[in-house]
Amino acid sequence: PDVVDDVGATAVRPGGFVQTLGLRSYVSLPLMSAEGLVGTAVCGDVTRSRTWTPADRVLARRLALQGAVVVDNARLRELEQAHLRQLEHRAFHDQLTGLPNRAALLGALGDALDPVTGDGGVALLLIDLDGFKRVNDTLGHHSGDVLLQQVAVRLRELLPAGATGARLGGDELAVALAGPAADLAADLARAVHARLGEPYVIEGRTVRTGASVGIARAPRDATDTTGLLRAADEAMYRAKRAGDGPRTAR
Template structure:
């Protein structure tokens, strides 16, 4: 047996044949293997070694596949000790006609693996007696290896189509649930990472000012995630050579080796420690909104033509996912704005009457169940009509806005401040206030509202009348709360302003003991 090749046989006994018969038998073995078994390069090389080791002194075989995209040769399978310059020897077959015999270089013979008018690769055989290799046998070996490569390539094509279809389907299914561009970006980053089976992935979004507004990693350690945020948020996206390239191309970027490319110091590539990357632009109808990046940390990686095709397809389909999320986000913002308008006063931004009544009904039900109290304060401004008549309605609007701000700052965060209309306001005190607390808050509101205002450069002075009522002491429901608080407020107004409490409560300043 020739050193360097370990032969595996189907039985313990191998019939002794002449060198010529061994070679001819090889063709039979290869045909039988192709028809009986799933094509395997490793099996085919074992069969070749078994028959040619003795007949031709074969000690090594290297099979290269031909990349259909760039014409490069890459090792597909080896048996025995391959020589360092086998690739150089393999390349010599392209210097002769496609149908020419194998190219001989010293102790090696390079065979073009061609079938159906297409070259699929090159086989380099190494042995001391390769002159003994019969031309017909060499042609048969080349044909069978080409057929094996063709079958394997067809299987890879089938797997690619299945993988690409499943990836795009998953992208759409999960992207349909994204309610914001940020959520869509996370979905695309995770699926891209899965599709290319890379080690790490991240995405970032770009704000209208061209700065990075959001950075998110996929399955990253918290420390790495924090490092990304510190390094990139607020930075100009255009400072990144990777971003500039993707932006200019408007298409994916695949780099086999990032060490040979320009990247941003402290950027995604450096922070994630990536040696090879796939970058997809996040596009919308209005233009690029960010990018998705994934890659390997272990070393360079050759991205195939299939990888590039998949990346292009994902970028195109991903744009639809991003746009769908953008429309859903806009719709949510629109609904939220309509809801805000329906429940808030347009001038002051405070809750309106509708919001107050609905919230009060909820608080009354909760207080009833918990045995707690509520307080309602109704407020009417004194002297507001004079401001409108003397200074103008524009000044009056500015004054109402200032009143709203003072009211909002004077109460607790869980209380509700509302503008009922005109110069009337209300405050609903929640979380079990007692009569003393309600009276103290009402006094504080009155004092703040009566402090001078500066409106359009001029001092404006107004007063306020505040009526207080308590649930359940003075009212059993919201309608009764409004009536009793309104009565107390008008009682305060009739006596010159101040604070008036419904019957049974301590009196505030300016309140008469008489009830209407």
């Protein structure tokens, strides 16, 4: 620590803290971390110069040491929190597309279907890419991964507020719609079917695929998550067989 009794008798940096604050005497405590100096804490008297006692100087050194511990602990907490956020993100997101994963979708459906926390109607779109296996077989798995990433970008662009888009695994995707957004299920399904059916460009090649979309609603088609997934799955397979657009659960 820098302990100064009389600023008038000491050289200080022009325009620095001491001059800016108008200090007559001051103590400057370096804030250290394991990596070096990270800052400085300055306190003092603006009314008069004073004589800092040996006890004051000992206290200043202790505070500087304790400040180093505080700084390092704060940085460790920040790193720990960042690591926890990263783990949580990985737990609920698909690593390839960045979309929420199955666990996140099931959580969103569970919340929406909860009679206490739910917000009105619930709809589920189940989406299966048509021709994805052909892309993998002819162009390779890397091209299949790129296709999934492009599909995820298009799906995000279509999602309204209150919707959760997810990758369930492989080439299967889903969208959960809660509250007022559930009323948009049919329109969204048609938009998804059209948009995901447009050509893709992968490494200079034009790739064409399609999307089969099944729609299920709660409480009309099911009252729980398992039933809603089953109903949407049945509708999606009927859409795949028909090949002409989305289908609604019977």
